[in-house]
Amino acid sequence: MYAVFKRELFSFLSSMVAYITIGVFLLVSGLLLWFFPDTSLLDYGYADLAGFFSLVPYLFMFLIPAITMRSFAEERREGTYELLITRPITVWQIVIAKYLSSLLLVLFSLIPTIIYYYSISKLGFPEGNIDTGAVIGSYIGLFLLGAAFTSIGLFASALTKNQVIAFVICAALCAFAFLGFDYSSQLISLQNIEGLISGLGINQHYNSISRGVLDTRDLIYFITFSVLFLLFTKLVIGGKR
Template sequence: MFAVLNKEITGFFTSAVAYIAIGVFLLVTGLLLWVFPDSSILEYGYASLDSFFSITPYVFMFLIPAVTMRSFAEEKKEGTFELLATSPLTDWQIIAGKFFACVTIVLASLVPTLIWYLSVYQLGVTTGNIDSGATIGSYIGLFLLGSAFVSIGVFASSITRNQIVSFIIAVFLCFFAFSGFDSVSQLLSFQSVDVFITALGINEHYQSVSRGVLDTRDLVYFISFILLFLVATKTVLGGRRW
């Protein structure tokens, strides 16, 4: 696994992929957070990063598929996956290596935004007038959300040789997993079914973690969601016939 992980991370950072992805993420979220009046903290008037945490999931819907689309699609298209498949590595080691490499990019994107937390911490009328507990919870929620989107992206990349097709499939699945269940639940009038369907979506659990309280049910949900798509990826790759 570590051989694949090292290869993927090296590939990301020796090319423009990682720098473009992180740069675009910081630029878009920075503009939305500090410049555009509808979402600007300066216009909001409160020492809070709520707008950042509500915007980022939608940025991730496009950023993460753009990072993961090359995971398997590029290798299958160029014929290099045969070399990887015939190596002593198991399917799970290959999948885990690629998954954690993409998660590393997600983490590398989030770390620089801590500067914004420090800025808001200092800019308040009273220094430190920000809910640090909720902010930490929201960062954990974003990391879990990003990891879930990575698992979707890796799966999408495993079912096609075309990176653009992989990107489109991943964007659709990420959007549906985050917002689709909420939309479906609104169409149903039975409250018990409504609550159940909403609980299937990522947004419900992301909002729960973002409150600053780590509920084991939310952690189990995210871990199960990630494993579901990684198992699906393993199923697709199981035949190793390309």
């Protein structure tokens, strides 16, 4: 399992795709947070990173599909998939190894953004006037959101050997999981069960954690969501095997 994890991680880091993908994510988030007037933290007037944490989920809808689209699709396209599944490890171990390597890359993408917290803390009046607890909770929420999106990305990559198709499927599923249930709950015919429908979506649980409140129900939701899509991936890979 470790060999698959290491191979997956270093194969991605040895290509320019990794640095371009992460670089574009950091560049776009930096431009949105510091330069564009409609989303600039400098124009917000408060020492708060709420704008950043509300923007990143939408950037994740492009970053994570770019990271995960090659996981199984490239293996099948290059013909190395048959070699992988004949190794003396289970399908579940292969899925977990690829999942952890992709999730580690998502974590690598988030680490440089800590400089935003440091910058806002220094710019605050008085210096350090920022809700650190809320920031920590929001980062935990982002990590859990990344874990959920990564499980979707692995499932999408297992469905096809075309990386572009895997990217599109993942982006569409992530967008629906994050926003689709909220929009569905607003339909007139579903108003009586609006809370139930919106509770199935990621957005409500992500916003709850972003407020700095670590509710066990939200943690269980994200863990269950990720495990469910990893199970779907295992079923797809097991069937192809």
